[in-house]
Amino acid sequence: MTNEDLSSLVSYATGRELKKGEVLLNEGEVCRAFYLVDKGYLRTWYNKNGAEINLSFTFEGDFISNLKSVKSKRPSNLIIEAGEDTSVWVFDLDSMTKQPNPSPEINIFIRRLAIRILLAAEEHSNLFKIYTPTERYRLIEKNHPLLLQRIPLSQLASYLGVARETLSRIRKKNH
Amino acid sequence: MTNEDLSSLVSYATGRELKKGEVLLNEGEVCRAFYLVDKGYLRTWYNKNGAEINLSFTFEGDFISNLKSVKSKRPSNLIIEAGEDTSVWVFDLDSMTKQPNPSPEINIFIRRLAIRILLAAEEHSNLFKIYTPTERYRLIEKNHPLLLQRIPLSQLASYLGVARETLSRIRKKNH
DNA sequence: AATGGCCTGTGACCAAAATCACAAACGGCA
DNA sequence: TGCCGTTTGTGATTTTGGTCACAGGCCATT
Numbered sequence: 001m002t003n004e005d006l007s008s009l010v011s012y013a014t015g016r017e018l019k020k021g022e023v024l025l026n027e028g029e030v031c032r033a034f035y036l037v038d039k040g041y042l043r044t045w046y047n048k049n050g051a052e053i054n055l056s057f058t059f060e061g062d063f064i065s066n067l068k069s070v071k072s073k074r075p076s077n078l079i080i081e082a083g084e085d086t087s088v089w090v091f092d093l094d095s096m097t098k099q100p101n102p103s104p105e106i107n108i109f110i111r112r113l114a115i116r117i118l119l120a121a122e123e124h125s126n127l128f129k130i131y132t133p134t135e136r137y138r139l140i141e142k143n144h145p146l147l148l149q150r151i152p153l154s155q156l157a158s159y160l161g162v163a164r165e166t167l168s169r170i171r172k173k174n175h
Numbered sequence: 176m177t178n179e180d181l182s183s184l185v186s187y188a189t190g191r192e193l194k195k196g197e198v199l200l201n202e203g204e205v206c207r208a209f210y211l212v213d214k215g216y217l218r219t220w221y222n223k224n225g226a227e228i229n230l231s232f233t234f235e236g237d238f239i240s241n242l243k244s245v246k247s248k249r250p251s252n253l254i255i256e257a258g259e260d261t262s263v264w265v266f267d268l269d270s271m272t273k274q275p276n277p278s279p280e281i282n283i284f285i286r287r288l289a290i291r292i293l294l295a296a297e298e299h300s301n302l303f304k305i306y307t308p309t310e311r312y313r314l315i316e317k318n319h320p321l322l323l324q325r326i327p328l329s330q331l332a333s334y335l336g337v338a339r340e341t342l343s344r345i346r347k348k349n350h
Numbered sequence: 351a352a353t354g355g356c357c358t359g360t361g362a363c364c365a366a367a368a369t370c371a372c373a374a375a376c377g378g379c380a
Numbered sequence: 381t382g383c384c385g386t387t388t389g390t391g392a393t394t395t396t397g398g399t400c401a402c403a404g405g406c407c408a409t410t
Contacts, residue, residue: 152386152387152388153387153388154386154387154388164387164388165388165389165390168388168389168390169389169390172389172390
């Protein structure tokens with residue numbers, strides 16, 4: 001990707017600062033953007049009868065979006081919010097795709113982002129199909145230790161698909 | 176998409192007939208194509224210590240591929256095979272992307288396919304994070320009844336992440 | 351109609367995790 | 381330092397789903 005392409009991409013981004021707990025994409029809203037985390041982290045979760053189920057955590061240097069909502073132009077059933085005080089770059093998809101002369105690089109950029117976000121989702125989903133809760137915890141410990149350092153146990157629990165108490169017991173056995 | 180674009184796409188496709196159980200993409204092979212199902216269905220699974228775990232079923236008019244393998248150019252750990260006698264169109268990605276003047280439409284086509292395949296994977300993965308086995312069955316019943324009609328219970332079980340016996344009992348309760 | 355192979359149903363039992371209830375630890379802040 | 385709210389640990393009990401073993405059904409082939 002050339003410098004001109006890069007700087008034209010940056011021109012579609014606007015910075016935004018969020019306090020811990022502040023919501024970036026709300027349930028019921030149509031998602032129209034990619035978010036690039038600059039500092040802090042974003043938490044993506046689903047509201048199941050009042051209980052929060054965490055689907056992903058996005059740290060510095062990584063992207064997140066709700067592609068399903070973007071693509072279908074339908075309201076999001078996920079919430080994306082700041083897990084700490086967080087600053088993000090918001091890439092507006094409408095202005096990127098609707099501009100008069102979209103460079104092929106922009107299409108390729110979007111394609112790569114989409115694949116990147118979705119492959120991450122797929123990787124996490126395989127955890128559930130292949131491994132038991134204890135095995136899932138061990139894998140996170142090995143491959144994504146950052147999660148264990150920065151995410152409260154109570155939030156990690158739903159991410160791993162277990163009760164808070166079960167995760168506490170798994171962790172205890174580890175020493 | 177114009178007619179020329181469409182017919183140029185078709186020119187990258189070759190037809191192939193498969194007997195039930197015949198393998199289209201094998202474990203260890205690098206995936207280089209999209210497959211479009213014309214008749215029958217394809218079953219995508221991976222081998223966990225000798226046990227088959229089904230990840231997706233692809234019916235008439237839908238596409239499947241192993242994008243992770245395509246993108247990384249690394250051997251597939253999934254197997255794609257015919258669940259019935261099946262005929263497919265094979266879209267060769269190398270020849271599509273490496274041709275001298277790739278039209279932007281081809282990039283967009285690939286982008287849409289990729290997103291479509293991955294959104295389906297994501298949807299299925301969310302089933303596991305959010306719902307219990309019984310809820311998963313009910314959702315399949317509601318949103319993808321075709322699966323229940325055409326897929327043997329023993330194969331559906333691993334797709335839903337439960338033991339064969341458990342699925343049999345869930346199904347019984349439903350009446 | 352009989353055979354054999356495969357697929358599905360079902361009971362008994364077991365193990366793992368959920369749930370409930372409460373105690374302990376921690377962290378900011380007056 | 382002491383207080384309060386949040387987060388984590390832990391025991392007792394219940395639920396759920398897995399595992400094992402086997403019976404019955406279905407279907408194709410002879």
